[in-house]
Amino acid sequence: MDVPLFNLAPNxxxxxxxxxxxxxxxxxxxxxxxxxxxxxxxxxxxxFDSAEMYPxxxxxxTQGRSEEYLRRWIxxxxxxxxxxxxxxxxxxxxxxxxxxxxxxxxxxxRNISEAIDSSLQxxxxxxxxxxxxxxxxxxxxxxxxxxxxxxxxxxxxxxxEQLDALGRAVDAGKIRYIGLSNETAYGVMKxxxxxxxxxxxxxxxxxxNSYSLLCRTFDSGMAECCHHERISLLAYSPLAMGVxxxxxxxxxxxxxxxxxxxxxxxxxxxxxxxxxxxxxxxxAAMQYLNIAEKNGLxxxxxxxxxVLRHPLIAxxxxxxxxxxxxxxxxxxxxxxxxxxxxxxxxxxxxxxxNPCP
Numbered sequence: 001m002d003v004p005l006f007n008l009a010p011n012x013x014x015x016x017x018x019x020x021x022x023x024x025x026x027x028x029x030x031x032x033x034x035x036x037x038x039x040x041x042x043x044x045x046x047x048f049d050s051a052e053m054y055p056x057x058x059x060x061x062t063q064g065r066s067e068e069y070l071r072r073w074i075x076x077x078x079x080x081x082x083x084x085x086x087x088x089x090x091x092x093x094x095x096x097x098x099x100x101x102x103x104x105x106x107x108x109x110r111n112i113s114e115a116i117d118s119s120l121q122x123x124x125x126x127x128x129x130x131x132x133x134x135x136x137x138x139x140x141x142x143x144x145x146x147x148x149x150x151x152x153x154x155x156x157x158x159x160x161e162q163l164d165a166l167g168r169a170v171d172a173g174k175i176r177y178i179g180l181s182n183e184t185a186y187g188v189m190k191x192x193x194x195x196x197x198x199x200x201x202x203x204x205x206x207x208x209n210s211y212s213l214l215c216r217t218f219d220s221g222m223a224e225c226c227h228h229e230r231i232s233l234l235a236y237s238p239l240a241m242g243v244x245x246x247x248x249x250x251x252x253x254x255x256x257x258x259x260x261x262x263x264x265x266x267x268x269x270x271x272x273x274x275x276x277x278x279x280x281x282x283x284a285a286m287q288y289l290n291i292a293e294k295n296g297l298x299x300x301x302x303x304x305x306x307v308l309r310h311p312l313i314a315x316x317x318x319x320x321x322x323x324x325x326x327x328x329x330x331x332x333x334x335x336x337x338x339x340x341x342x343x344x345x346x347x348x349x350x351x352x353x354n355p356c357p
Contacts, residue, residue, distance in 0.1 A: 002043070002044035002333075003015045003016060003017050003043055003044035003045050003330065003333055004016045004333065006232075006314045006315060008085075008130075008177075008205060008206065008232055008314050008315075009176075009177050009205045012085065012129060012130075012176065012177060012205075013046075013085075014046065014047040014085050014314065014315050015044055015045045015046045015047045015085075015315065016308060016314070016315050016316065016333075017040075017045050017047070017304075017315065017316055017318065017329060017330070017333070018045070018047040018048065018049050018087070018234065018315040018316065018317040018318070019036070019037070019040045019045055019047070019048050019049070019318065019319075019320075019326075020048075020049045020050075020236065020317050020318060020319040021033070021048060021049065021050045021054060021055075021066040021067075021069065021070055021319075022050075022051070022054045022055055022056050022066060022319055023055055023056075023066075023259075023319055023320075023321050024054070024055055024065065024066040024069040024070070025054070025055040025062050025065025025066050025068070025069055026055035026056065026057070026062055026065070027055070027257070027259065027262070027321045028321055030069055030072070032321070033069045033073065034069075034073050034076075035323060036320060036321075036323065036326055037070075037073045037077075038073075038077070039323055039326055039327075040326060041077075041079070041084075043330050046083060046084055046085055047084075047085045047087070047315055048070060048084060048085070048086055048087070049087045049088070049208075049234075049236075049317050050066045050067045050070060050086070050087070050088040050089070050123075051066070051088055051089035051091070051134055052064065052067070052088065052089065052090060052091055052100065052115055052118060052119050052122075053089075053091045053097060053100060053134070054066035054067070056267065057263050057266045057267045058097055060098075060099035063097070063099055063100065064118070064122050067088060067119055067122040067123050068122050068123075070086070070123060071122060071123045071124040071125070074124075075124065081125065081126075085129045085130070086123065086125065086128055086129050086130075087128070087129060087130035087131070087132060087179070087234075088119050088123070088128055088130075088131065088132070089131070089132040089133065089134035089181060089208075090107065090111070090112055090115040090116070090119075090131070090132075090133055090134060091104050091115070091134050091135075092104070092107055092133060092134050092135035092136055092137055093105055093106050093107065093137055093156075101114060101115070106137055106156070106157050107133065107137035107157050107162050108157045108161060108162075108165075109161055109162075109164065109165040112162065112165040112166060112169075113165055113168070113169070116128070116131065116169050116174055116175065117174075119131075120174060126173070126174075127173055127174055127175060127176060128174065128175045128176070129175075129176050129177065130175075130176070130177050130178070130179055130205075130206065131166065131169070131175040131177070131178050131179070132178070132179040132180060132181045132206070132208055133162070133178075133179075133180050133181060133183075134181050134182065135181060135182040135183075136156075136180075136182070136183060136184075136187055137156045137157045137162065138153065138154070138156035138187075139152045139153045139154055139156075140182075140183075140184050140187065142182045143182070143269045143272070143273055144269070144272050144273035144356070144357060145357075146357045159190055159191055159194045160194055160198075160201075163191065163194055163195060163198075163201035163202065164200065164201065166178050166201075166202055167200050167201050167202050170202050177202070177205045177206075178202050178203075178204055178205070179204055179205055179206035179207060179208060179234070180204055180206075180207050180208070181207070181208035181209065181236075182208075182209060183207055183209065184222075185221045185222045185225045188204070188207060188222070188225055188226070188229070188231060189225060189229075191204050192204065192229055192231075204231060205231065205232065206231060206232045206233070206234050206314065207222070207226060207231050207232070207233055207234065208233075208234040208235075208236055208317060209222070209233065209234075209235070209236070210235070210236050210237040210356075211233065211235035211236075211237075211238065211307055211310070211313065212235075212237055212238045212239065212240050212244060212303060212306075212307060212356070213240070213244055213284075213288050213302075213303055213306055213345065213348075213349075214240045214243065214244065214281065214284060214285065214288075214354070214355055214356040215237070215240065215354055215356045215357055216349065216353075216354055217354050217357050218233060218235075218312075223312055226312055227312060232312065232313070232314035232315075233310070233312050233313045233314065234313075234314060234315050234316075234317050235307050235310070235313050235315070235316050235317060236317040236318075237317075238303055238304055238307045238316050238317075238318055239300060239303050239304070239318065240274055240285070240303075240356050241259060241260060241270050241273070241274045242254075242258055242259060242260065243274050243276065243281070243285050243356075244285060244288060244289075244299055244300070244302075244303040245299055245300050245303075245325075246285075246289045246299045248260065248261075248276055249285070249286065249289070257321070260274060273356055274356060278355065280352050280355040281352075281355040281356060283352060284348055284349075284351075284352035284355050285355075287348045287351075287352075288302070288303070288345070288348060291341065291344045291345060291348070294344075295338075295341055297335060298328050298331065300325065300328035300329060300331075300332070301328055301329075301331045301332040301335050302332075302335070302337075302341075303332075304316060304318065304328075304329050304332035304335075305332040305335035305336075305337055306337060306345060308332060308333070309337060
């Protein structure tokens with residue numbers, strides 16, 4: 001069975017599985033990346049997601065390699081531009097990645113414009129199909145944080161300035177559509193409201209936030225917002241950084257080249273968000289693994305199939321480093337979760353709600 005398709009926007013049809021490239025150039029060499037891209041493309045995946053800061057963990061020596069590897073694969077395989085949908089992202093304010101425009105410090109017009117031009121150069125393309133703001137230019141609780149602290153708010157670039165810069169890029173033919181990532185319902189509605197007031201500003205078409213068996217926070221308030229405003233969710237981290245594959249529960253703590261082991265002490269966001277020393281997280285994950293075993297399913301296929309069945313999710317953004325992992329993700333397209341399986345999943349969720357927000 002080929003990967004099903006979804007009409008994300010006019011003349012923008014994407015596969016419901018999207019291969020994330022954040023391991024390309026760090027965990028995956030160029031030949032390894034080519035093999036994964038070949039396998040994905042041959043299976044019907046036409047949607048590829050990157051970011052200017054990739055690969056992770058981010059460092060000056062490798063920054064931009066993921067986009068560059070994607071460019072080299074498309075060129076060497078002589079794939080016509082209209083056969084792939086390419087998404088990438090501009091980094092929000094960080095201050096920690098000084099090699100990206102000095103921080104980056106903010107998402108003003110200059111930073112957005114320079115980021116777009118740099119990504120186009122690395123990708124070797126005339127245009128980007130979907131350009132996303134990786135995280136907001138304002139304080140929001142994210143990457144595992146759950147409570148808003150008003151004291152932490154800082155001066156932020158206006159949404160008008162951000163949309164104006166993105167709109168100019170659309171008018172120049174550099175990007176086709178825009179989206180947000182790691183956003184809140186407030187942020188989504190503000191971007192929509194500002195765009196409605198001025199025809200020069202493009203409307204967002206998608207939101208890339210995390211969604212998985214271990215993180216269903218989207219359903220609490222954001223789902224209503226996206227449903228009424230016709231914003232599609234691109235669900236990232238559907239395997240909770242590999243936790244839902246079960247690989248970290250072996251007696252030896254999992255493969256040495258698994259991301260949470262390989263980059264221990266270097267990947268604070270992942271280690272904080274997916275800390276298996278948290279009892280609720282470990283207990284929930286183990287129970288989902290048990291559901292997969294009881295029903296004769298690979299845990300990866302169960303986790304991906306669960307996300308695919310959500311009516312507001314356009315595509316599932318996943319990352320893999322090995323061919324067999326990719327195959328298990330692809331197999332999820334053939335998995336039909338029964339009412340009994342969903343009932344079992346919801347019972348676990350009720351007992352351990354969102355242990356990886």
